[in-house]
Amino acid sequence: MSAAGRSRGGRPAIVSKEKITMAALAVIDADGLENLSMRRVGERLGVEAMALYRHVPNKSAMLAAVVDHLTAGAAMEIPGGTAWTDALAGFGRRYREVLLLHPAAVPLLATHPVSPEVAEHLLGRILAAVELGGAVTLERVQLGFQSVAVFVLGHALAQVGTPPGGDAAQSASPAYYDEWFETGLAALCHGFAATLPT
Amino acid sequence: MSAAGRSRGGRPAIVSKEKITMAALAVIDADGLENLSMRRVGERLGVEAMALYRHVPNKSAMLAAVVDHLTAGAAMEIPGGTAWTDALAGFGRRYREVLLLHPAAVPLLATHPVSPEVAEHLLGRILAAVELGGAVTLERVQLGFQSVAVFVLGHALAQVGTPPGGDAAQSASPAYYDEWFETGLAALCHGFAATLPT
DNA sequence: GACGTAAGCTTACGACGTAATCAAACTTCT
DNA sequence: AGAAGTTTGATTACGTCGTAAGCTTACGTC
Numbered sequence: 036m037s038a039a040g041r042s043r044g045g046r047p048a049i050v051s052k053e054k055i056t057m058a059a060l061a062v063i064d065a066d067g068l069e070n071l072s073m074r075r076v077g078e079r080l081g082v083e084a085m086a087l088y089r090h091v092p093n094k095s096a097m098l099a100a101v102v103d104h105l106t107a108g109a110a111m112e113i114p115g116g117t118a119w120t121d122a123l124a125g126f127g128r129r130y131r132e133v134l135l136l137h138p139a140a141v142p143l144l145a146t147h148p149v150s151p152e153v154a155e156h157l158l159g160r161i162l163a164a165v166e167l168g169g170a171v172t173l174e175r176v177q178l179g180f181q182s183v184a185v186f187v188l189g190h191a192l193a194q195v196g197t198p199p200g201g202d203a204a205q206s207a208s209p210a211y212y213d214e215w216f217e218t219g220l221a222a223l224c225h226g227f228a229a230t231l232p233t
Numbered sequence: 234m235s236a237a238g239r240s241r242g243g244r245p246a247i248v249s250k251e252k253i254t255m256a257a258l259a260v261i262d263a264d265g266l267e268n269l270s271m272r273r274v275g276e277r278l279g280v281e282a283m284a285l286y287r288h289v290p291n292k293s294a295m296l297a298a299v300v301d302h303l304t305a306g307a308a309m310e311i312p313g314g315t316a317w318t319d320a321l322a323g324f325g326r327r328y329r330e331v332l333l334l335h336p337a338a339v340p341l342l343a344t345h346p347v348s349p350e351v352a353e354h355l356l357g358r359i360l361a362a363v364e365l366g367g368a369v370t371l372e373r374v375q376l377g378f379q380s381v382a383v384f385v386l387g388h389a390l391a392q393v394g395t396p397p398g399g400d401a402a403q404s405a406s407p408a409y410y411d412e413w414f415e416t417g418l419a420a421l422c423h424g425f426a427a428t429l430p431t
Numbered sequence: 432g433a434c435g436t437a438a439g440c441t442t443a444c445g446a447c448g449t450a451a452t453c454a455a456a457c458t459t460c461t
Numbered sequence: 462a463g464a465a466g467t468t469t470g471a472t473t474a475c476g477t478c479g480t481a482a483g484c485t486t487a488c489g490t491c
Contacts, residue, residue: 043435043436043437043489043490044435044436044437044487044488044489044490045435045436045437045438045487045488045489046436046437046438046439046485046486046487046488047437047438047487047488048437048438048439049438049439050438050439072477072478072479073478073479073480074477074478074479082439082440083439083440083441084478084479084480085439085440085441085480085481086438086439086440088479088480088481089437089438089439090438093479093480094478094479094480142343142344144343144390145340145342145343145344145390145394146340146343146394147394148390148391148394148395178412178413178416178417179420181391181413181417182384182388182413182416182417182420182421184387185384185387185388185390185391185417186380186383186384186387186417186421187387188387188390189382189383189384189385189386189387189388189390190380190383190387192342192343192346192383192386192387193346193379193383196343196344196345196346197346214376215376215379215380218376218380219376219379219380219383219384219421221424222377222380222420222421222422222423222424222425222427223380223384223417223420223421223424224420224424225420225423225424225427226419226420226421226422226423226424226427227420229420229423229424229427241458241459241466241467241468242456242457242458242459242466242467242468243456243457243458243466243467243468243469244455244456244457244467244468244469244470245456245457245468245469246468246469246470247469247470248469248470270446270447270448271447271448271449272446272447272448280470280471281470281471281472282447282448282449283449283450283470283471283472284469284470284471286448286449286450287468287469287470288469291448291449292447292448292449432491433490433491434489434490434491435488435489435490435491436487436488436489436490437486437487437488437489438485438486438487438488439484439485439486439487440483440484440485440486441482441483441484441485442481442482442483442484443480443481443482443483444479444480444481445478445479445480446477446478446479447476447477447478447479448475448476448477448478449474449475449476450473450474450475451472451473451474451475452471452472452473452474453470453471453472453473454469454470454471454472455468455469455470455471456467456468456469456470457466457467457468457469458465458466458467458468459464459465459466459467460463460464460465460466461462461463461464461465
């Protein structure tokens with residue numbers, strides 16, 4: 036029943052990289068990104084801060100793990116035969132949903148880029164459903180995918196960022212952001228669907 | 234010869250909010266965002282860190298001032314009679330240029346949103362050159378402007394962010410980012426130019 | 432039980448943001 | 462000229478942070 040990778044003795048671990056990642060995300064959700072500290076993550080796991088360094092080289096790597104965990108959650112199955120720009124739009128909406136589930140964590144995506152492995156995985160899901168050929172080249176799908184991704188991130192940042200002097204009350208409504216998002220996403224996808232000169 | 238705003242006595246100021254803003258940007262350019270500290274900004278101005286707090290309420294406000302200074306630099310004159318989507322594209326390119334002049338400062342835009350005043354100013358420059366009417370409503374121009382802005386920010390973040398395990402050498406070339414940007418921008422603007430259903 | 436090993440704990444250091452208090456340098460009024 | 466008032470910068474100090482170094486604990490294997 037023991038998993039692969041036999042233990043070769045030693046004190047049993049209380050935490051793991053995965054537990055640390057989840058705890059960090061929980062701290063971000065509960066206390067905000069600016070209050071995230073190694074000590075607080077350790078506290079949540081019943082462990083001293085220095086214990087985390089057995090599993091994570093430093094704070095930045097921990098945050099990168101949170102980013103990858105979040106982003107990987109945007110992976111989705113796409114029915115075969117979907118128009119490639121529809122697949123893009125579907126991915127965009129899914130990615131946005133995932134980001135907005137953890138608003139306080141979104142700024143992390145700005146400082147800690149998604150790892151190439153995760154990015155390739157997400158792109159692969161889209162490519163699996165899309166039939167390349169003609170004007171639909173791999174380069175074009177990739178550019179579209181990346182463009183949708185940065186649009187989603189930029190838009191989510193705008194939504195979760197509190198304007199300098201603004202209360203929550205006078206901020207724009209979620210419905211406004213939804214409409215803005217759908218309009219921009221539709222424009223982007225229609226633009227990619229069209230055969231563009233130059 | 235004395236400028237407007239008479240001094241009402243008191244020790245002459247060595248620094249000002251503007252000087253602090255410029256010094257902070259210089260520190261970011263020279264040492265990176267993660268090495269920016271009040272002490273270091275003060276050092277660059279020949280002043281102790283605490284002196285800054287006479288002109289800026291806290292570090293976050295200082296960073297917000299940097300953001301507004303940067304963003305305001307993207308204001309541009311647009312010849313009248315320009316197609317509104319061309320005006321959007323011009324703004325996008327200009328905004329991107331401004332951001333890439335200070336790569337290390339770009340992540341600031343993710344955490345410290347542009348103030349409404351600056352944003353309105355930028356939008357106003359576009360509206361001044363565009364003739365509203367028909368399908369070109371103010372709402373549509375505004376949505377287009379905001380969509381281009383978040384796309385530019387997201388794209389710049391992707392470009393300036395060093396991938397987790399990557400050297401500068403194996404990173405994508407500037408030319409790749411240029412092509413990606415132009416493709417995405419063109420798609421976005423063409424999409425907004427088209428009359429979209431829904 | 433002794434040994435090797437992996438993990439958590441303790442201690443410590445330098446840097447950070449910033450509150451509170453004090454000293455200095457100007458203008459204005461007498 | 463000098464006193465008063467005002468604005469600015471310097472000093473000191475506190476709590477928190479990331480994390481390096483070394484120690485202790487709790488396992489599997491002989």
